[in-house]
Amino acid sequence: MKRKSQFLPVAIFLVILLLAGSPLFAGGTKEGEAAEPEGPVSFALWTQEGESEGVYQWIVSLTQEFMEKNPDIKIDTVQKDTEALREDFQTASLAGEPPELLWTVNDHAGPFTAAGLIQPVDNLYDKNKFVESVVMEGKTWAVPISSGNHLMLLYNKSLVQKPPETTDELIEMGKQLTKGDTYGLVYNQIEPFWLVPWLGGFGGKVFADDGVTPTLNTPEMVNTLQFLYDLKFKHKIVPPESDYGTMDTLFKEGKAAMIINGDWSLGDYASILKDKLGVAKLPKVSQTGKYPAPYTSGKYFMIAEDVTGAQLTAVKKFMDFVTSEDVQQRMLKTFKRLPALLTVLKSPEITSDPILKGSSEQLAYGTPMPSVVEMRANWDAMKPEMNAVLAGSKTPKDAALAMQKAAEAGIEALK
Amino acid sequence: MQSLSPQLFAKSLGEVGTTILFVLVAIIAIEFLLYYILKVKLNHVYALPFMLVAPAAIGLLLLVAYPIGYNAVLSFTNMSLRRFTVERGLTYGIKNAVENFVGVFTEPILKQRHFFPILFTTVLWTFIQVSSHVVLGMFLAILLNRPMKLRGIYRTLLLFPWAIPQIIAVLAWRGEFNYEYGYPNVILKSLGLEPIRWLSDPFWNFAAINITNIWLGVPFMTVVLLGGLQSIDRTYYEASEIDGAGKIYQFSHITLPLIQPVMTPAVILGVIWTFNMFNIPFFINQLELESSDILVTALFRAAFEYNRYGFAAAFALVNFFILLVFTLAYLKLTRFKFDVGTLVTATGKKRR
CATH class of the missing domain: 3.40.190.10 (Periplasmic binding protein-like II)
Structure with missing residues (x-):
């Protein structure tokens, strides 16, 4: 008998709780909408x-x-x-x-x-x-x-008299300028936004002509990754690690002769470096004779x-x-x-x-930077592989292959 | 940036005010309803307890039960970026659920890594963390559990990592792992050693995450274990000393068994918290190295970076079951019983 009498209030309690829950949800969404048309x-x-x-x-x-x-x-x-x-x-x-x-x-x-x-x-x-x-x-x-919104080469005129015309010059100058705690070149090594200009310079594109099929596993991509790898591990003209904040700080402190950064940073650098700020195109890729193509x-x-x-x-x-x-x-x-x-x-x-x-x-x-949704899959595919190459844990060849696979899987998952 | 002025404060209060008022009115209405049905109509013995529990129960229902339910529903959908709403092709069904659950074990969860390698990283991470928390925590607790000068100050200092909001502590730590400006690298450089690439090297990034979490987790364990140590009756030690027991023997035969009732829930909680620790592995891993991702951070990326909502919901349920099985197994293994006011220790003795 006692058990039975306990069951009923518990059931009532639960029903009331459930009923109480629903108006709270409805109430939450209605409030915001009702406030809109009237007044400010x-x-x-x-x-x-x-x-x-x-x-x-x-x-x-x-x-x-x-x-x-x-x-x-x-x-x-x-x-x-x-x-x-x-x-x-x-x-x-x-x-x-x-x-x-x-x-x-x-x-x-x-x-x-x-x-x-x-x-x-x-x-x-x-x-x-x-x-x-x-x-x-x-x-x-x-x-x-x-x-x-495009990337370009910015340089500190007190360290660099004339900006490099080609990547060979860039490497040569970078080697001379990198000493002590100063680097020849800094860029954001985390984001593939800094990779795509060079890909263009090596003659590659992230999409085929249809604009939606990824073309990441190409000799051009391998060369681009190899180039970034060499800047870091062979020529040693870039910092072992640098995200946006680090490269930005290094350049502002005068500890980086050249930086690859976007037009959004120009006002800031101009106010700090004054007339010492130089602006130039990204240097021509010596291997191909082509200029890098930053996304705009x-x-x-x-x-x-x-x-x-x-x-x-x-x-x-x-x-x-x-x-x-x-x-x-x-x-x-x-x-x-x-x-x-x-x-x-x-x-x-x-x-x-x-x-x-x-x-x-x-x-x-x-x-122009592609705005199709497939670009999302490309960015997500490029980022970890670019990082793996720059961490020295993957070869450019393997990374390009993995990029392509990941981009294809990413596009498949969107469907 | 706006400064925190009284006007701003009043403005924010005004914005949440209506919601708070709504909640208050709803709770009062429910209390009256419960009072009327349980007390006036049925005159039930537990009318008051039910009324007292009601607000908390509703809160839990809304904040815990509803999201879990919604997650379960999501795992039965094919939701993705292109199928965001029903009008755009979102469907519900068993077929979706089967695809999602099979996908968790067969498809890459991130861009390259599959479920089992990530699970392995997670287990490794949890094992390293909880064992170091317990060992270091026990060590510090024993050090603190004896008469000494300035004990209060040491204990306060130990609690420091706990008092700082976690996300701020983590971002500060990430700053310290910066290659150019971070503290450990500055020290290494001044010693003439090669600085470490904390953020891009897979091994050192995992190490960085572990260091941060040990710093954060040990104080909790220390405080809990210290509480446990202080509850052990000193007479046990005195008696064993008379019988000629050494420190090590005392530790293994008195301290360890008697601290079990405190340590077991702390270890279970520690495992669950560490297994589900999001902030540290996510924010220290700025480069999104897949090698440093554990199940929960992979889950976040699958859902919110790669937009595989249905898949991620299924993945979340799989995580939930792993933890459930672990908890049940651990409880059984240590013969721990939840019972109000009673602790059944591993030796089977009941203490009140």
Whole structure:
């Protein structure tokens, strides 16, 4: 008897708990939606611009300026690393709470359109006034903020008089400059973004002509990996280990004669090294006589799929503000970053400034970074193998083979 | 960066305020409902206990049971980046589950490594960690468990790694493993030795992860074991001394058996925590070397870097069962029983 009387309350208890659980979930999602249409509009902006270059701080000041002009709009700005931004945006979308606006690189559009997380922006800006944007399946998916985003050779003029023309010269100069705690050349040895320019210089591409079939197991890739391996283990002109932060610090401290870094860093270096900062093209690959081809992409706005109504209007207003001539001009001056607005891009300031001139010369040899989702699989396949080669734990040949296999498996898993 | 002003504080409070209010109102409503049914209608003896347990039970249900359930559901899907929603081809079904579970054992989980090599790394990592935690923890606990000057200060210092938020400690350690600027390499260089590539060399990266986790894990074990040592009655030692027992004999025949009730749950917890330790292997392994990945970090990469959601969910369940089997086996092996207020020691004696 006693057992029976215990069972009933336990059952009731459990039923109530289950019932109690469901409204809590429903309540959680409803709240956010209900708040939107009325009163002040707010939206979240995620950006991958870094704090160390000061661009993130600049974006925050831009949003503050914008909010002062538009008191009924509120923007919450969040900074994330490039890869973290992509992963977190996907996860947040899955949870139904993505940020409304992204300020990021073009190749994020690949996975985001594949999963249906961003919306087309064809009607949100005047395409004729800007550089080319991300177009897939006949639709435009992003509003350009800046162009370029390309790697180039930057050098410290107090250590290097004349930048190297060829890789042989680079190695020769590197050997002379590497002594004590100073290195001839530094670059980010972790990210394959620093590998692809050389791949281009050796005559290779990551995709076949169809733009989606990976071509990573090629003699060109093997040569590229061998070249990077030799810089480190044979010629010893690069540090045994260096990520972005390390190479950046070494160059700023004057402990690196040359650095391979992107246009995003120009403003920062120019303010530290002043007139000692030199900008040049990446040197021609001696073996092939070709110039390296860094990826070009620029930065773009992307809008989450479900943003509509007043929020979309607010987002558009902010995008218009950032792509206005005034702000584009300021971005050019402060960060030496090439603008997306054509009128500013063609302004005489760019040709008369030695740093910007070097940057735009390199841009001419660049190649557009693929934004298809298959590129994701390529990046993920290249990164561990590049690291393995630079750790000395895999031969370039094995690494290229493994890259290709991993990229194919990655693309298969996307299907 | 915005500074932490009272306005900002008030603003953040305002943002979470509605949610907190909602939770409070919901809990009060549930309490009244339970009171009405259990006390007024049924007049049950355990009406009050049920009411007291209710808020915590709901919290656990929402924060623990629901995600586990959702994970189980996900393992029955073919979810990936191209099939993110049902409209885009997401399906549920046994076939997906079979594919996912078979895939865990046959396909590479990362780019190159399969399940069993990663499991081996994980077991090796767990074994190195828990054994060093117990050995070093026991050593320090015995050192501290005797009258000495400044004992309080030593104990506080030992607890330091514990007091720092883990993620901050890990990122600080990663900085120390920097080739150019890290502390160990600076010392090595000044001694005229070759600096170590902590982040790119597979062996040294694994070593770096282990060093960090030993630093983090030993204090916990020390404090737990010290508590256990202090609960052992001194008279046992005095009696054995009279009978002529030496220090080693005392340790193996008095300390070890009597510390068992404290050590067993600490070891189980240690194994589970280490097996599932995410922050240290993930953040120290900045280069994403697959050789340093353990099951949970591989799981994270499969789900959130490579977007194989269905596959990763199945993988998570496999991890869960490994730990479940381990825990049950260990409990049986040490004959440990969970019983309120009672500890059954390995010798079978009941102590209250």
